[in-house]
């Protein structure tokens with residue numbers, strides 16, 4: 090054992106006091122009274138040792154960033170996950186800096202720390218916030234036993250453009266679902282107390298509207314009306330803050346011409362003044378430096394000034410604060426009170442996190458025992474099963490009988506590269522492949538594999554071999570799609586096709602005339618029209634993480650019944666993008682058929698998506714009937730009660746996600762064609778019926794009106810309930826204030 094290992098083995102983890110907010114504030118204030126100005130700047134800096142560009146720092150004595158830590162010039166550390174390294178950095182801060190202020194350690198734990206859960210967009214398809222909360226708890230447990238204090242999650246950027254590589258990290262296109270999921274992540278990460286040994290702090294991101302980068306191009310411009318911003322995009326962030334998120338990260342994009350990292354409207358007017366948020370703001374990576382590229386700051390000194398004035402507290406990677414804040418204060422260009430405010434937030438957070446009580450609280454010996462446990466794997470499997478969307482299933486092709494002879498064909502059949510982007514510390518080796526899963530379920534003798542082609546090149550030399558394997562089977566299971574590196578940050582695509590020659594492979598196999606089941610992997614919605622028209626069943630598998638193969642096999646064999654619904658619409662073609670269910674009402678809408686050809690339309694594809702938000706099949710069949718409203722009119726704070734009967738008309742037990750949408754019949758501004766307002770996930774035995782009860786009140790009907798007030802107007806509504814955003818069982822009611 091090395092000395093460090095010995096020291097780590099001796100660390101104790103006694104119960105920590107749970108200071109309330111006032112106590113933390115008072116402790117932070119007291120500490121601040123002993124701090125020099127420089128030490129205060131230090132609390133505003135997050136150092137990334139892997140990208141420590143500390144040249145040109147005023148107080149640099151050596152080239153070693155440990156020196157900065159000793160001088161109290163570092164507040165937190167980014168992306169270090171090695172326990173020994175974390176211990177050493179913390180020890181330096183605590184024992185060698187003048188005031189011994191502990192560092193906090195931030196890391197991107199997005200959909201898994203060591204146990205790989207499905208990508209976030211996939212888990213959003215579960216429509217089950219409780220599941221998300223449980224998943225976040227496991228992520229927090231693994232991360233908090235890996236030296237990590239804070240995760241930069243959840244990402245609640247609302248998305249509509251699958252070309253953007255980061256849709257995989259999102260909760261999809263709907264503001265209501267996004268809110269539910271965002272809150273569930275925050276609750277799961279932080280649990281009841283930040284000082285608990287099992288929780289980590291949550292930093293939601295990217296404030297604001299990063300999901301709307303123009304044309305899906307990474308780091309691109311965002312420009313939209315304030316109404317659009319408030320109605321669709323801000324609620325996700327607000328929900329996370331209401332749930333107690335410790336921090337919020339600014340986005341790379343501009344909003345209304347100003348980079349988000351120095352955007353006073355976002356960071357001060359909305360976040361502090363309107364919402365009264367008291368946690369800290371952090372920039373995204375080098376988003377401060379990037380103001381030089383945006384050309385809104387002429388130099389780093391201006392970056393620092395604009396950012397602190399706008400309300401940025403903590404700089405990630407960029408060093409403009411520790412370089413220039415002192416000079417700006419001396420020149421009377423920045424008021425010291427702003428530095429005090431920011432520093433106070435940082436220290437208050439550290440007190441809340443228990444770091445002053447035990448700076449080594451997240452450091453343990455023999456850590457492997459905490460990771461990838463049977464329980465966490467089991468939850469990963471449950472999450473994966475609940476994320477897989479059944480898009481098509483003609484003639485009950487699925488599930489397959491146990492004796493079916495399967496030809497598994499495709500480049501994703503035997504690979505374990507199934508974690509998905511932003512996989513934290515999850516290893517590919519933890520992932521069960523599709524082949525392994527099918528063999529476990531159907532037996533080695535019943536599963537033949539052929540790769541057929543690679544994911545993304547033009548090589549068709551393996552087609553023949555795949556054809557031969559497929560010839561001898563009862564059914565062809567295609568495992569196709571994107572590689573896990575084709576989505577994520579800076580992974581925008583202009584095409585939404587299944588890449589390489591995979592479509593050609595599918596066409597060739599189609600000529601055999603055998604049933605084909607396509608299992609499609611991707612970090613984004615893809616164009617699937619050919620598959621919809623030509624194969625028998627489609628399972629959309631996203632990236633499912635550690636339990637990929639077993640969860641797919643459970644669904645293919647019928648051990649599990651699919652229940653997921655799309656959290657993001659799938660276009661027919663990239664040319665329709667953005668295409669989403671809750672679009673504004675237009676003049677000459679396509680559906681009415683008025684004005685014959687002169688209406689909102691394409692001449693080559695429909696206006697609507699191939700698969701819309703909320704869509705997803707089950708092996709069971711569900712029917713909605715007998716919608717009854719408690720009243721035809723509600724007033725003031727009264728609630729409308731809607732009851733509907735849901736019946737499983739099939740002989741297979743199943744789970745349905747019932748969705749309630751409203752349509753506003755007239756308002757002072759144009760509203761979406763439909764708005765999701767409630768969901769319920771219900772288990773139904775074969776042939777069972779249940780009566781579902783929903784409640785709708787004024788707040789559900791409210792919208793940013795012509796004067797930008799969030800209010801319900803006195804008007805008429807249609808209520809729709811069903812298993813998809815095009816649910817067609819409906820009734821009318823009106824609201825009167």
Ligand code: BGC
Pocket residue numbers: 168197241294373374578
């Ligand atoms: C991403 C953030 C992430 C940060 C730190 C940035 O490039 O945009 O989402 O939290 O890196 O890793």
